[in-house]
Amino acid sequence: MYYVSVQTYWHDPEGRRCVELARSEPSPGMLANYNEHYVETPHYWIAARAAVASSEALGFPITLANSMVYGDPDDPADPSELLREAQLAEDLAPKCEYCGTADDVETWTWYDGPYPDDEVVACSENHAELAMERRYPYVGLSGMPGYMPNQVYRFCDWSEARRWAVDEARRWQDQDLDEEQDWSVSYSNDAEYFTYEQGYETIDAYKA
Numbered sequence: 001m002y003y004v005s006v007q008t009y010w011h012d013p014e015g016r017r018c019v020e021l022a023r024s025e026p027s028p029g030m031l032a033n034y035n036e037h038y039v040e041t042p043h044y045w046i047a048a049r050a051a052v053a054s055s056e057a058l059g060f061p062i063t064l065a066n067s068m069v070y071g072d073p074d075d076p077a078d079p080s081e082l083l084r085e086a087q088l089a090e091d092l093a094p095k096c097e098y099c100g101t102a103d104d105v106e107t108w109t110w111y112d113g114p115y116p117d118d119e120v121v122a123c124s125e126n127h128a129e130l131a132m133e134r135r136y137p138y139v140g141l142s143g144m145p146g147y148m149p150n151q152v153y154r155f156c157d158w159s160e161a162r163r164w165a166v167d168e169a170r171r172w173q174d175q176d177l178d179e180e181q182d183w184s185v186s187y188s189n190d191a192e193y194f195t196y197e198q199g200y201e202t203i204d205a206y207k208a
């Protein structure tokens with residue numbers, strides 16, 4: 001964990017106020033009347049940026065501390081260096097596959113995809129699902145005899161999904177089904193969406 005707090009240090013005879021950026025734990029001299037500047041986060045980039053923002057707002061220098069070392073007001077950190085490090089840490093951190101944030105991501109497992117126990121790094125269960133849906137194009141079948149209503153199949157790639165959908169549409173077209181039988185095959189990924197109704201391609205809804 002990283003902690004940002006406003007501190008004075010017992011070893012500083014002048015009692016200067018500092019914005020402390022601490023790893024592991026904050027130093028013991030935290031000033032309660034600056035509580036709104038207190039930050040606790042597992043992410044270095046969030047803590048470093050918060051420390052720089054508080055330092056600018058309050059006009060106090062930034063001190064660095066960890067469980068072994070108290071902050072030293074005579075050796076303040078360079079804010080621009082901290083911001084550079086923050087950017088680097090954020091760039092290297094794992095990102096949500098759907099929205100790209102590096103904050104609070106975790107690994108989710110998806111059981112309904114073309115691969116068993118597929119994993120995705122995402123910021124929430126919702127984004128994990130959306131990322132997986134974006135990864136794999138699907139073919140939807142509706143009103144097809146012998147299938148569940150509105151059944152969805154997922155494929156590893158776009159061409160495989162398309163081929164399967166076209167084959168399936170042709171197969172049903174050739175069956176000369178009752179005119180009343182209302183069936184369709186649709187397939188989709190982020191870039192394209194097609195529907196075959198009664199074997200005819202009817203929609204080219206969007207292309208990126």
Ligand SMILES: [Zn+2]
Pocket residue numbers: 096097098099100101122123124127
């Ligand atoms: Zn996300």
